[in-house]
Amino acid sequence: MSLPAPLSMKSIAIVYHSPYGHTAKVASFIANGAEKTGAAVHVMNVEQIDWDILDQADALVFGCPTYMGSITSALKLFMEQSSKRWLARAWQGKLAAGFTNGGGLSGDKLAVLQQINLFAMQHGMLWSGLPMMPSGRGSDDLNRMSSFLGLMTQSDNAPAEVTPPKGDLDTAIWFGEYLGFLLNKFK
Numbered sequence: 001m002s003l004p005a006p007l008s009m010k011s012i013a014i015v016y017h018s019p020y021g022h023t024a025k026v027a028s029f030i031a032n033g034a035e036k037t038g039a040a041v042h043v044m045n046v047e048q049i050d051w052d053i054l055d056q057a058d059a060l061v062f063g064c065p066t067y068m069g070s071i072t073s074a075l076k077l078f079m080e081q082s083s084k085r086w087l088a089r090a091w092q093g094k095l096a097a098g099f100t101n102g103g104g105l106s107g108d109k110l111a112v113l114q115q116i117n118l119f120a121m122q123h124g125m126l127w128s129g130l131p132m133m134p135s136g137r138g139s140d141d142l143n144r145m146s147s148f149l150g151l152m153t154q155s156d157n158a159p160a161e162v163t164p165p166k167g168d169l170d171t172a173i174w175f176g177e178y179l180g181f182l183l184n185k186f187k
Helices: 022-035 051-056 073-081 083-088 109-122 166-185
Strands: 011-016 040-045 059-065 095-102 151-154
Touching: 011 022, 011 051, 011 166, 022 040, 022 059, 022 095, 022 151, 022 166, 051 083, 059 073, 059 109, 059 166, 095 109, 095 166, 109 151, 151 166
Parallel strands: 011 040, 011 059, 059 095, 095 151
Antiparallel strands: none
16 A cells, blocks of 8 residues: 655656557556656546546646647547636646657658647646757667757667667656656645
8 A cells, every 4th residue: 555645745747648558658667757747646547547647647648649730630539628627727727748759850840849848838837858969870879859849769670679669768767857856846
């Protein structure tokens, strides 16, 4: 039996769509990073949403694969289902961030992050990007995609057990830690 979380503990909910497991893997690495900061982390697929957890979380992180330069239809459906919360301004002032995974090195991942960012802005949320300078272009390097709006990762056409590469997963951990530390700065 676990002890109840202290009232001061910050919570992060990570909402993702992942048809093949790669984006779910990235979500779990973001969660690992955030947990290192003491944040309570809830990870959920868009097909199994707990709206109460989202409403109570201090931060919401949204992610999906990049499909044809856009978000997936499942994430779009989730966005549309949040309309009552948009109208009530239920998520206004929460921290928000985004991530995407795709097969190509580019694949228009930036367009996906922009769509997620716009969704968060519609809700009146506070956006956090990925303030990490790119460290190179190799698969073991941090932020090899040179993204600043959010986290971008790339998976080869292989099972999620072997891709995305180590550098992308290490960047996901760093991103989660950054979000947790950022939340701790809020009163």
